[in-house]
Amino acid sequence: MANCLPIMVQGTHSDAGKSLLVTALCRIFSNKGLRTAPFKSQNMALNSYITIDGKEIGRAQGVQAEAARIQATTYMNPILIKPEGENRSQIVVHGKPLRTMQAGEYREDFYEYGKQLIKESFSKLATDYERIVIEGAGSPAEINLNERELVNMSVADMAKAPVILVGDIDKGGVFASLVGTLQLLAPDDRQRIIGVVINKFRGDLALLQPGLDWFEDYTSLPVLGVIPFVEDLTIDAEDSLALANYESGPNLTKALDIAVLHYPRIANFTDIDPLVLEHDCHVRFVKKRSELGTPDMIVLPGTKNTLEDLQYLRDNGITEAVIELVEKEGTRIVGICGGYQMLGTSVMDPSHIESAHRRMEGFNLIKHMTTTLTAHKRTVLVSGQVQLSGHILPVDGYEIHMGRTDRDSNSYGSHFIHLSDGEKDGFISEDERIIGTYLHGIFANDEFRHTLLNKLCEKKGRPVTYDRCLYQSVREKSLSTLADVVESHLNMALIEQKMDAFSKQ
Numbered sequence: 268m269a270n271c272l273p274i275m276v277q278g279t280h281s282d283a284g285k286s287l288l289v290t291a292l293c294r295i296f297s298n299k300g301l302r303t304a305p306f307k308s309q310n311m312a313l314n315s316y317i318t319i320d321g322k323e324i325g326r327a328q329g330v331q332a333e334a335a336r337i338q339a340t341t342y343m344n345p346i347l348i349k350p351e352g353e354n355r356s357q358i359v360v361h362g363k364p365l366r367t368m369q370a371g372e373y374r375e376d377f378y379e380y381g382k383q384l385i386k387e388s389f390s391k392l393a394t395d396y397e398r399i400v401i402e403g404a405g406s407p408a409e410i411n412l413n414e415r416e417l418v419n420m421s422v423a424d425m426a427k428a429p430v431i432l433v434g435d436i437d438k439g440g441v442f443a444s445l446v447g448t449l450q451l452l453a454p455d456d457r458q459r460i461i462g463v464v465i466n467k468f469r470g471d472l473a474l475l476q477p478g479l480d481w482f483e484d485y486t487s488l489p490v491l492g493v494i495p496f497v498e499d500l501t502i503d504a505e506d507s508l509a510l511a512n513y514e515s516g517p518n519l520t521k522a523l524d525i526a527v528l529h530y531p532r533i534a535n536f537t538d539i540d541p542l543v544l545e546h547d548c549h550v551r552f553v554k555k556r557s558e559l560g561t562p563d564m565i566v567l568p569g570t571k572n573t574l575e576d577l578q579y580l581r582d583n584g585i586t587e588a589v590i591e592l593v594e595k596e597g598t599r600i601v602g603i604c605g606g607y608q609m610l611g612t613s614v615m616d617p618s619h620i621e622s623a624h625r626r627m628e629g630f631n632l633i634k635h636m637t638t639t640l641t642a643h644k645r646t647v648l649v650s651g652q653v654q655l656s657g658h659i660l661p662v663d664g665y666e667i668h669m670g671r672t673d674r675d676s677n678s679y680g681s682h683f684i685h686l687s688d689g690e691k692d693g694f695i696s697e698d699e700r701i702i703g704t705y706l707h708g709i710f711a712n713d714e715f716r717h718t719l720l721n722k723l724c725e726k727k728g729r730p731v732t733y734d735r736c737l738y739q740s741v742r743e744k745s746l747s748t749l750a751d752v753v754e755s756h757l758n759m760a761l762i763e764q765k766m767d768a769f770s771k772q
Contacts, residue, residue, distance in 0.1 A: 270397060271392075271393040271394075271396060271397060271398070271399060272397065272398055272399075272763075272766045272767065272769075272770055273306075273393075273398070273399040273400075273401055273426045273427070273428035273766070274292065274398070274399075274400055274401065274428060274429060274431065274762065274766050275400075275401040275402075275403060275422070275423045275426065275428040275429065275430045275431070275459075276288050276289050276292070276400070276401065276402055276403065276430075276431050276433060277403035277406075277407050277419055277420075277423075277430050277431070277432055277433070278403065278405070278406060278432070278433045278434070278435075279406055279408075279432065279433070279434045279435070279441075279444040279445060279447075279448045280405065280406050280435070280444065281404075281405050281406075282435065283433045283434060283435040283466060284433050284435055284464075284466035284467060284494070285402050285403060285404075285433055286327040286331075286402060287466075287500075287502065287749065288431070288433055288464065288466070288494075288753065289305055289327075289331055289400045289401075289402045290305075290327075290330060290331045290334045290502060290746070290749060291334070291749045291750050291752075291753035291754070292400045292753070293305055293331045293332075293334040293335035293400050294334040294335065294336075294746055294747070294749070294750035295750050295753065295754050295759065296335070296397075296398045296400070297334070297335045297336050298750065301397045301398045302337075302395070302396045302397045302398070303335040303337075303396060303397065303398040303399070303400065304332070304335060304337060304342075304343060304392050304395070304396040304398075304399050304400075305327075305328050305331030305332060305334075305335065305343050305399075305400050305401075305402065306328075306342075306343055306344075306388070306389060306392060306399050306400070306401045306402070306426075307325060307327070307328050307343070307344050307401070307402040307403075307404070307418070308344075308345065308346060308385040308388070308389070308401075308417055308418050308422045309345075309346040309347075309348065309381065309385070309404065309417045309418040310324070310325035310327070310328065310344050310346070310347050310348065310404065310418075311347075311348040311349075311350065311356070311404065312325045312326065312327070312347065312348075312349070313349055313350065313532070313533070313534035313535065313569075313571050314326035314327075314503065314504070314534065314535050314536065314537055315347070315349075315534070315535060315667050316328065316329025316330070316339060317329075317646050317647065317648055317665035317666075317667060318338070318339050318340055318341065318362060319338055319339075319648065320340075320362075321362075321646050321647045321648065322340075322341045322361065322362020322363065322646065323347060323359055323362045323363070323644075323646045323667060324339060324340075324341055324343060324344035324347060324362060325344045325347055326503050326535075326537060327402070327503070328343045328344040328402075330502060330503050331343075331400070331402075333746070334746050334750070335400075341361040341362040341388075342388040342389075342391045342392050343388075343392070345360065345361055345384045345385060345387075345388040346358070346359070346360060346381055346384060346385070346417070347359035347362075348373075349534075349571055350532070350571065351367060351532070351571055351572055351621060352532075352572060352575065352622070354369055354370050355367060355368070355369055355370075356368060356370070356373070357571075358373065358377065360384065361384070361388075362646070363644075363646075364642075364644050374415055378415050378417070381417050382417060382421075385417060385422065385425065386425055389422075389425065389426055393426075399426070399428075401422060401423070401426060401428055403418055403419040403422070403423075403430075404418040404419065405418075405419075406419075406448060407419040407420050407430075407432075407448065407452060407456065408447070408448045408451035408452060410451065413453075420452070420453075420456040420459065423456075423459050424455075424456075424459075427769060427770070427772070428459070428769065429459060429460075429461040429765050429766055429768075429769045430459045430460050430461065431460075431461065431462060431463070431464055431491060431762070432445060432448060432449070432460050432462075432463045432464070433463070433464045433465075433466050434448075434463060434464070434465055434466065435466050435467050436465050436466065436467055436468050436475075437466075437467035437468075437469065437496060441465055442478055442481075442482055445463050445465075445482065445486075446482070446485065446486065449486060449488075460488060461488075461489075461491075461761075461762070461765040461769075462488050462489040462490065462491035462758075462761070462762075462765075463482070463488060463489075463490055463491065464490075464491050464492050464493075464494060464757070465479075465490065465492070465493045465494070466494045467494070467495075467496045468493050468494060468495050468496060469495070469496045472493060475493065479493070489758070489761065491757060491758045491761060491762060492753070492756045492757035492758060493756060494752070494753055494756050494757070495752065495756065497748065497749065497752050500745045500748065500749055501540060501544060501738075501741045501742050501744075501745040502742070502745050502746065502749065503537040503540065504536075504537060513527075513550065513551055513552045514549075514551045514552075515551050515552060515553055515554065515555075515558040516551065516558065516560070517549060517551065517560050517562070518549035518551075520549075521547055521548060521549035522547040522548075522724060522727070522729045522730075523545075523547055523548045523549065523563050523564070523720060523723055523724065523727070523729075524549050524551075524560070524561075524562040524563050524564075525542055525548055525549065525550045525551070525562060525563065525564045525565075525566060526551055526552075526553045526558075526559060526560070526562035526564070526565050526566070527539055527550060527551065527552050527553065527565075527566045527568060528552075528553055528565065528566070528567050528568070528580065528585065528589075528606070529552040529553055529554045530570055530576035530579050530580060531575070531576060531579055532570050532571040532572040532575060532576050533568055533569070533570060533576075534568070534569040534570055534571045534604075534605065535568065535569040535603075535604065535667070535707050536568050536569075538568055538569065538603055538707055538708060538709070538710060538711075539566060539568065539710065540710075540711075540738075541710040541711050541716055541736075541738045542566075542710055542716070542720075544736045544738065544741060545716075545720060545732075545735055545736060546732075547720075547724070547729070547732055548720065553585075554583075555583060555585075556583055556584040556585050556587075556588050559585065559588050559589070559592070561592065561596060561598070562592075562598060563598065563599065563723050563726075563727060564598065564599045564600070564601065564723060565589055565592065565593075565598060565599070565600045565601075566600075566601050566602075566603070566606070567600070567601070567602040567603065567605075567606025567607070567609055567610065568603055568604075568605075568606050569603055569604035569605045569606060569667075569707065570604075570605035570606065570609075571605075571621070572605075572621045572622055573605040573608050573609060573614050573621065573622075573627075573638070573640070573670075574614055574616055574621060574622040574624040574626075574627040574640075575621070575622050575624070576605070576609075577609055577614065577627045577628075577629065578624065578627060580609075581628075586630060589630065590630055590631075590632065593632055593700065593701065594632075597700060597726075598700070599699075599700050599701075599702075599723065600632065600700065600701055600702070601702045601703075601704075601709075602702070602703040602704070603703075603704060603705075603706070603707060603709060604666075604667070604668050604704075604705055604707060605668070606703075607672070607693060607694075607703035607704055607705060608629070608638040608668075608670060608672060609629050609630055610629060610630050610632045610633045610636070610694075610701065610703045611629045611630075611631070611632075611633045611636030611637055611638055611672065611674070611703075612628070612629055612631050612633070612634065612635060612636055612637055613626055613627065613628050613629055613637050613638075614626070614627050614629055614637070614638045614639075614640070614670075615627075615637065615638065615639045615640065616639075616640040617639070617640075618640070618641075618642065620640040620641065620642055620669060621640055621669070632701050633674065633680070633694050633696075633701060633703055634675075634679065635674055635675035636672060636673070636674040636675075636694065637672070637673055637674075638670045638671065638672045638673075639670060639671050639673075640669055640670040641669060641670055641671055642669070643669065644667070644668070644669045645666050645667070645668055645669075645705075646665070646666065646667045647665065647666050648663070648664075648665050649663065649664060649665065649666055649686055649687070649688075649692075649706065650662065650663035650664075650686070650687045651663075651684045651685050651686035651687050651692070652684070652685050653683055653684050653685075653695075653715060655695075655699065655715065655718050655719065655722075656699065656718055656722050658714075658718055660712070660714045660715045660718060661712070661714065662684060662706065662709060662712040662715050663708070663712065664706040664707050664708030664709055664711065664712070665706070665707050665708060666692075666705045666706060666707065667707060668705055672705075674694065679696065679697060680694050680695060680696045680697060680701070681694070681695060681697075682694065682695075683695040683702055683703065683704050684704060684706060692704055692705055692706060693705060693706070699722070711738050711739070713735070713736075713737055713738055713739075716735070716738075717732075717735045720732070720735070
């Protein structure tokens with residue numbers, strides 16, 4: 268551990284830019300030839316990442332590991348909290364579900380166990396890596412939570428890490444949020460802050476300079492950098508707050524209109540990211556029946572609570588409208604994971620794994636298909652082949668679901684994916700309009716996505732596009748661009764000097 272230097276990134280609030288700054292630092296240190304790992308002790312997120320050994324961690328830590336050019340492990344995110352409903356979450360420990368807990372139960376009964384898990388995980392990373400970039404959560408100034416928190420200053424203290432505080436200027440009030448956060452910290456915690464970073468800046472830096480000078484004079488802390496707002500980065504979002512950036516209505520300037528159903532417990536919505544990159548696609552998130560319109564394709568993404576979200580869709584009249592579009596207008600529909608379960612005849616939860624409901628009718632677009640939720644969670648990386656429009660296409664991705672889906676073998680349609688291990692997954696109708704699969708990341712497969720979208724163009728009488736994006740290449744370019752931009756606007760020399768000084772205290 269003596270050779271390991273940690274640095275922690277905390278924020279004034281959620282979505283301040285902590286995850287992206289950690290991602291950038293992981294790539295910057297990796298570029299310097301330093302063995303680097305990300306670490307987030309406790310993550311509350313519904314976007315998951317599956318490690319090579321089939322374990323579940325927060326998606327941001329998986330992406331940060333990719334930025335550091337290493338394989339992700341559960342030591343990088345030993346505790347994952349997945350909200351299931353009001354005041355109730357599934358607790359995932361080292362990649363496997365422990366149990367569902369109420370918020371008070373977690374705070375009172377899990378705290379000491381969680382603290383030990385975090386310490387052991389960090390110690391393991393510290394023996395294997397030269398740099399550890401730690402991410403906090405929310406704000407360290409949550410006064411009501413600080414006595415038993417497991418993710419901000421308690422972790423900085425455990426790791427003996429200096430802390431960078433990040434504020435988001437794009438939302439306004441950045442100096443007030445930075446100063447207010449600092450003033451609410453306990454004196455010992457305040458001493459850990461080595462400087463601040465102002466994130467998502469747009470405009471003329473000269474106009475901001477008087478504020479920077481005032482801040483440094485008022486707080487005696489340096490502004491370590493002002494990071495410009497970087498457009499069009501293809502880096503997986505962790506927080507559902509990112510969904511606020513999507514429109515709900517159509518865009519007539521784009522050839523293809525893709526509507527994604529935005530239910531309350533949406534999960535792994537990053538499955539949609541590859542579609543957003545296609546220049547002829549307008550991807551929008553729909554919460555109301557009135558927003559649905561007549562899209563070319565409807566996507567039902569994953570969900571942490573299939574039955575509750577089915578109820579939401581039914582109560583808002585969305586179910587009826589979608590069925591009408593598919594059956595009368597010929598709209599294509601793709602259901603992923605929980606969205607796939609919804610497309611069947613019914614979803615049953617006899618043991619109340621996710622919900623108080625025992626049974627909920629599905630869309631019945633896949634006839635004679637039922638899903639029964641079970642306590643066992645399948646988390647695995649998979650690969651296989653699909654047949655689409657006369658082409659046999661390779662696909663890979665990951666499964667992460669609870670439940671067993673059964674379909675009458677005599678019903679119409681066929682399995683969607685023939686997996687490499689001989690198993691079969693999902694459903695595709697004979698006319699290919701209805702597709703359901705447990706495979707997250709399905710749209711990240713370039714050949715499949717290109718074929719699917721060009722088929723939609725043909726149906727609409729639009730020109731087929733041959734210059735579609737290569738998703739993984741765009742992703743890797745985004746990681747490099749992010750690191751280059753951050754490094755050029757960050758005082759890395761001072762940061763590394765502070766890291767070294769803290770290690771000698």
